[in-house]
Amino acid sequence: MTLDEIRRILNCEVLNGDENLNEEVTSGCGADLMSDVLAFARPGTLLLTGLTNVQAVRTADVADIKAIVFVRGKVPDRETVELAKAKGIPLLATRLTMFEACGRLYAAGLRGENESEAAQDAGGVRLHSTV
Amino acid sequence: MPGASVFTQQFEVRGRDFANAGRASTAVKEILKEIGVPPATVRRAAIAAYEAEMNVVLYARRGTLELQVSPAEIRLHVWDEGDGIPDIELAMQEGYSTASEEIREMGFGAGMGLPNIRKNADEFRIESVVGQGTELDIRIRL
Numbered sequence: 001m002t003l004d005e006i007r008r009i010l011n012c013e014v015l016n017g018d019e020n021l022n023e024e025v026t027s028g029c030g031a032d033l034m035s036d037v038l039a040f041a042r043p044g045t046l047l048l049t050g051l052t053n054v055q056a057v058r059t060a061d062v063a064d065i066k067a068i069v070f071v072r073g074k075v076p077d078r079e080t081v082e083l084a085k086a087k088g089i090p091l092l093a094t095r096l097t098m099f100e101a102c103g104r105l106y107a108a109g110l111r112g113e114n115e116s117e118a119a120q121d122a123g124g125v126r127l128h129s130t131v
Numbered sequence: 132m133p134g135a136s137v138f139t140q141q142f143e144v145r146g147r148d149f150a151n152a153g154r155a156s157t158a159v160k161e162i163l164k165e166i167g168v169p170p171a172t173v174r175r176a177a178i179a180a181y182e183a184e185m186n187v188v189l190y191a192r193r194g195t196l197e198l199q200v201s202p203a204e205i206r207l208h209v210w211d212e213g214d215g216i217p218d219i220e221l222a223m224q225e226g227y228s229t230a231s232e233e234i235r236e237m238g239f240g241a242g243m244g245l246p247n248i249r250k251n252a253d254e255f256r257i258e259s260v261v262g263q264g265t266e267l268d269i270r271i272r273l
Contacts, residue, residue: 032238033235033238033239033240033241033243034238034239034241035182035238035239035240035241035242035243035244035247036241036243038178038181038182038243038247039243039246039247039250043170043171043174049238051237051238053149053237053238054149054150054152054153055149055152055153055237055238055239056238058152058153058156058157058181059153059181059238061157061160062153062156062157062160062174062177062178062180062181063174063177063178064170064174079150087157
């Protein structure tokens, strides 16, 4: 699923990475605890989070997260956006809640870490949107 | 001793310095990428370094993170001055945490830090003296 599709589905404002919206994410991960992201997220995933401080971007950088969607209408401060620019991590923001945002992306075909992994383990194709 | 060190760099980490927390780990990641370490290995080292660095920021007064790269392995050696860990076995359990509400608001304190480090390391040693500090020795084979 491309970042532009995600922007459309979640009615996002783009805070960083306008020029990267054609890039694809292979799975989604929703979490406010960064250690959970570090433990469970796979490279190339989309992170949905309500955590808007600089650690969200540092975590994304360290764990090879493709892009971040901030939920619940929260937006990060300028320093956080600047770091994302420096690290090349697209940032989007939606007014939707975490549950609603994850639900809409799931309904559109994006899958979580577990299912992507299960499909891989079973030798099947990865369950991400082919739209 | 698995090969001579060809690269060593130390990073100072200050307790409670939330604005700079994670800088050492992102620098470690950049260095390993530049050296040409495979991306999956870079990611493991970066995650382990980040969790270790955050532990210093969140729980200690100050600490040092040392990156050593030899042909055989990546070593992350982290030592801090702080309260130490009274029960390491308990601290190694997933979900166990002594984090304050303030730390949780930062997105940390899920009780996954040390287990995450162990998961990403090929060898992991932790020693702690209550009232003095904690030392981590993390090794990832190349």
